[in-house]
Amino acid sequence: MDYQFLWPPVIKALPELVDAALLTMEVSVVSMIIGLSIGLLLSFGRRSKYFLPRAASTIWVELARNTPVLFQIFFFYWGLGEFGIFLSSYVAVVAALSFNTAGYMAETFRGGFNAIPETQLRAARSLGMSFLQTQRYVIVPQVLRVVYYPMTNQFIWVILMSSLGMLAGLRELTGETQYFNSRTFRTFEFFAATAVIYYIIAKIVMLGARLIGWRIFRGQGT
């Protein structure tokens, strides 16, 4: 092996990489918030007694779950060009990740709501709780327990998948790394450093989620 590893360019670029990592987090948080909100609506849609919302949300969920995320990113980025719709890299990546997250979280929410027997709702209402009180004190806490860990997994997964932004020209952590790679040709060094940054982000998020989970679910068994 005659290759000489050269790390100084990576160390010099570290501040820019950290900035790009912040963009990665921004994209992920925004996509997660949008995806969770739409996912919640879709889960209601799938339980609706009317055909139209049920069909629409089923189609959304199946499309999101049965095509690759990278395809979804490309679709938003290039696929709409024929209609003269050109989304920026940022919007296209956020749209795709939100679309995908909504599809997966809809199923998780559905499982969460299905886990609560309907008799609980009736019991709470007959105890004199209003509809909103029932949701607030009976339904939501239980659903949250079921969906909390799948939700944190999804969040980490969104962070990892936002790396595909690179292929749609977004300068998030991976895109920025590719930019430095194209200027220095230190492919291995740059991507190794980025791998470490992703690993650290994933660990911090996981630890944070555990701590928060432990704080909100304390005194409730598991």
Place this chain on the structure above:
Amino acid sequence: MDPAGNAFTDLSWVDLLFLGEAAIRTLQISAVSIFVGTVLGIILGWMLAAGNIVVRLLVNSLLDVFRSVPLIIQLILFDSFVSIAGFPMPAFWSGTIVLSVYTAALVAMVARAGIEAVEPGLRRAARSLGMGYWQDMRYVVWPVGIRAVFPSWIGVALSVLKDSALVSAIGYIELLRASQILTTKTQESFKIMLLVGLFYFLMSYPISKAGDFIEKKWQQ
């Protein structure tokens, strides 16, 4: 070239054939990776379930790396590493190796859950009936465990099928990359995207529904 001077060609049957071939390449690389990754993952899962604390800690933290670093970075790193080390290989092989290891990291968790899903009492009963360790594994743990985690395994297989699109990043012309080539040629991005989406959907959806069906059947 048409009189208007349009340098792009219309979408033709040849292009469809090109997409079809690329879809087959997607299926190939996925099938090989899922197979190798599953075998490897079951062995690793067994180490996680049956190993002592040192083995478990070692295997777990190793696999954790593959689950915490984006797949695209794993692909680029491995691809550049083999060229640095002086063993450049075709994109199909570096892609297959990375995808297989990634699959193994996911299957290992599924396999461990499967082994741990089997009641210790059931296994003790098997052993006290005179079964050896491997007989217990083969005739008790395997059939019971696989029913518990088969749906999760289907989920892993489907995500690998879809993630194989990322191999395009190191230059392998699978379905998604082929669609980009066609888009450049014909400029009919929307139609091609719909077609490719349909291809992926037709590969993934039936497997996912079959998985649901088997799960329901086994639960009865």
